[in-house]
Amino acid sequence: MSALLLTPMGFFSLFAIFGIGAFGALMLRKFDTAANWWGNIFAILGSLLGIAFGIAALTSISTFSFAITTASFPIHFPFQILSFSVDKLSALFIIIISAISLLSSIYAIGYVKHFYRRYNIGTLGFFYNLFIAGMLLVVSSANALLFLLAWEAMSLTTYFLVAYERAEKKSVDAGLLYFSMMQAGTACIALLFMVFYHFAGSFEFSAMQTAAQHIPILWQTVIFILAIIGFGMKAGIVPLHIWLPAAHPAAPSHVSALMSGVMIKTGIYMLIRILIGFFPAQPIWWGLTITGIGAISAVLGVLYALTEHDLKRLLAYHSIENIGIILLGLGSALTFSALHLPALAALALTASLFHTINHATFKSLLFLGAGSVITQTHTGNIEEYGGLWKKMPQTALFFLIGSMAISALPPFNGFFSEWLTYQSLFAGIGTASFATILVSMVSAGALALTGGLALACFVKAFGITFLARPRSEHAEHAHESALSMRLGMALIAGATLVLGISSGYIVGILQTISKPFFAFAETVPTTLLTASPQTISIQDGLSSSVSGSTLAVALIGMIFLTALFTLYGIYRKQHVTIGRTWDCGSTATPRMEITATGFSRTIVTIFKTVLRPRMQTSAGTVTLSVADLSRVYIYQPTSSLSIVIATQVKKIQNGTINTYLMYTAVALLLGLLFSNLL
């Protein structure tokens, strides 16, 4: 089976399926239902093959790689760019991308129905399939030029998906913001590869890896900064994050699930690939910088999420928070690598990879849940929800599971990766480098604060949406969503629990990915992190262990016993009356319930120096608005500055062709002069 899959043929058939799905959906664009089924069925088939391919590549001993050279190709190309490589890291990402695509596509069959006769279903299927194929190509290309093409394909297709609801001005604006930021990011990545090309003389990743250690320190720094900006833009680190809260709510929900759950992780993938994979010895400040960025992103992400009333924007800010948590692990890994502590570096990278998987599952689950709610209530504003548990109990249950997983509550998966992240930060406090101690300690505090605030935020997001009484007409008339949507959500919800219970097993697999990255200083073979199927344990320095299965059994068992004891153990003749909520003698109306604004008001007030809230009161309504500070202090000044410059530059453009010819001549002359001087 794996011999059949791990061939160029098997690899290309993966893309062929998505291609058939894409172009078939485009051809069927006149028939909504057919286009919907065609596009999603092929996405499902492709994803299934992708999962099989990823598992085969992960379990195979050697790295699967091949290149199509000019000799084997009947047409001549100036650059040989078609080289592919699927190592264990790529295989992991292929599995994540395929698995989430699979479940999102199942969900999409029911979800896309509400676009019928309003938007073109064929183009949705077209871009959706190409988007998944683009992501798969990004993580499997081994050549910088091929990578850039795939990266652009991924960005472009998502632009069309973000701006899909083109009748909404919000979507078009979000698409434009997303597009321009992605172009800026890609420009940095292109520059980065040019720097590499200068030293490696080739666009092949393997050549870059060999050349990386001979790159002068100055240029290494340039590469690091370009990587942080270029890939950080995609990942959504603060302050390069502002496209996320705009683009995720605008895109259709199954696409936001993929974008937030999977696509932003390709930025993380490339950071691991380049910073850890290419460079054998990193300066210590790289790791500390990334840890610092992670801590800031985590805290600011969750604080902005708390102030949000739009369900999908709230989730988008949580993606920023979780990318921050992933970067805490990644930064610690780089730091330990710089300090020549391979076992700890492997631990931290494992934490980072595990959180990447976990965030992919629970964040896509939450976005799919949000999609169900929004299609029923026709609004993203959580102030207008309320009481949805009674209208859509299954969606509510899945959203609750997602909320618990993202809040790192045991026994769901989020807890175990956060536990590993905490342990890597604790290990950082145990090192001899003072800077590392300080950064790790502040980050551990930031992670604790983030965890607490995320819990508060999901009490808000879940409680205000699904509990109490409906606060609007739409919420009152909501119904449970379609079967395929519930099926997609149920499968991911199950995955969050299974990943949590089998966390020991997963960590064991992830170690085989993370350990080879730090094989450089294996003088003393330290096995710091051991994982049996039941338990993850850490020895040396600070020892500890957590067990996914015991936590699950203990919690579920105790809940069961408590319920059994109270219901049947004592006084079985108890009489239960259904009554009204105590309302101090007045009549309790939905207006008396707590709102999302009211809920987060205390926290916003406490953090007012960071958030700068503005409060407006008008007859009976209080609006508490928080502007994203990076938007106010970075993006708006940049935008107005570029407009000022453009107005000045406009002066030299008088529209006469003679003048332009003169400009060209002068430029040429100056260029010649300059090259002579050099």
Next chain:
Amino acid sequence: MIPYFYLIAQALLIPALSPVCIGIIRKIKALMQNRRGPSIFQPYRDIYKLLHKDEIISADATPIFLIAPYIVFATTLVVAMSIPLLGTFLPTIGTSDIIAVMYILALGTFFLALAGIDIGGPFGGFGASREMTISALAEGGLLFSLFALARMYGTTDLLAMPQALITMPTNVSIMLVTALSFFGFSVALLAENARYPFDNPATHLELTMMHEAMIIEYSGKRLALMEWAAANKLFIFITLGANLFFPWGIATTTNILAVILSLGIFFIKMTGFCIAIALIESTIAKLRLFRLPNLLLLSCIASGIAIILTTLIA
């Protein structure tokens, strides 16, 4: 086998003993106010009475409201099996890491807050909002104070900590670390258990109430479970404070006499904690809500200094 027996015994012993803690605190507070006060066993009678009462449930309640008491109570039972009460010999089953214990308790808080919102009354929602705010801010101080201990003991596993203790020397720097982190821990204890100066456990009619506001709609058996779970949580925090920061008299063998003796010593320490809490509640006023973050930050900083001290020792 015997250590596992003690672990299960703890899960039964902690709910059996926890109401007396509340009783002692109330008794001392009454004495300080020149009242005789109810017997220290009154909380048992209250729980027994509530367990035999009929229940009124709001028509707005969802399954969250119905199952929250079971979950909140169950989380305290799981934590009861993860803390060193009976001795240093308790086996770790993978639930006793400091992060695990904090997040298991957070699971209870999560459902407590959701239950507060669920019935759609104005009290529950605001109680939930305040509770989540305080617990989010208290988490840093609690983590740092326990982690400072973990640095000294060389493990983040609560059950393994007292084992490391036997070989540990007693000197000034270790006492300083313990003192600083104990301050951090005490603040977190008061915050997590809704005691003064964070919350007033004795009133139902104050606009600033937190814990009582969230459970205001509960009655009968479910109220009994909620009250009992709160008592368990207080007992758990007192156990951590008594046996991790002042680990004198903890049993080191599974000998039944040693365990009973150490339990006796634990009762003295526990009474000390109860007296301290009662003294705080009788002598200081409840702080304004927006002054609480400063206190919690102080607890975080004190424990942070303790952590830095541990790196200097090592």
